[in-house]
Amino acid sequence: MDAALIEKAANALADKHRMAILMKIARNESVCCGEIQDLTCLSQPTVSHHIKILVDSGVLISTKEGRNVQLAINKEMMKHLSSFFMQLS
Numbered sequence: 001m002d003a004a005l006i007e008k009a010a011n012a013l014a015d016k017h018r019m020a021i022l023m024k025i026a027r028n029e030s031v032c033c034g035e036i037q038d039l040t041c042l043s044q045p046t047v048s049h050h051i052k053i054l055v056d057s058g059v060l061i062s063t064k065e066g067r068n069v070q071l072a073i074n075k076e077m078m079k080h081l082s083s084f085f086m087q088l089s
Contacts, residue, residue, distance in 0.1 A: 005058065006084050009077055012057035017042060018050050022059065022073065030072040 012018060017040050024039050025031050037047045051071065054060040058077045063070050 006081065008057045009059050009081055012053050012059050015050070015053075017046075018054055021050060021054065021071075025060065025071055025073055030070045033069045033071065036071070 013022065020040060021036055024036065033047065033051060036051065037044055040047060040050075042050070051060065051062070055062050055071075058074055061072050061074045063072075
């Protein structure tokens with residue numbers, strides 16, 4: 001895997017709010033963006049900013065279903081990250 005992709009994904013995870021978002025999605029397999037706002041108590045624009053970073057880095061996958069956006073963990077990216085960190089040990 002490209003080092004730049006690993007760096008971008010790791011950078012996206014280096015924030016307490018984004019980690020909370022990721023953990024929420026991991027517990028529920030997928031969530032709607034509105035649920036993220038309730039979880040973090042952040043404003044809608046701030047939540048959108050964090051979600052954009054996670055999606056752009058490849059950590060999350062977003063799919064639009066009508067008016068809602070569903071978010072899920074990109075399991076392929078997680079496998080690549082896991083493999084990268086395993087190489088370091």
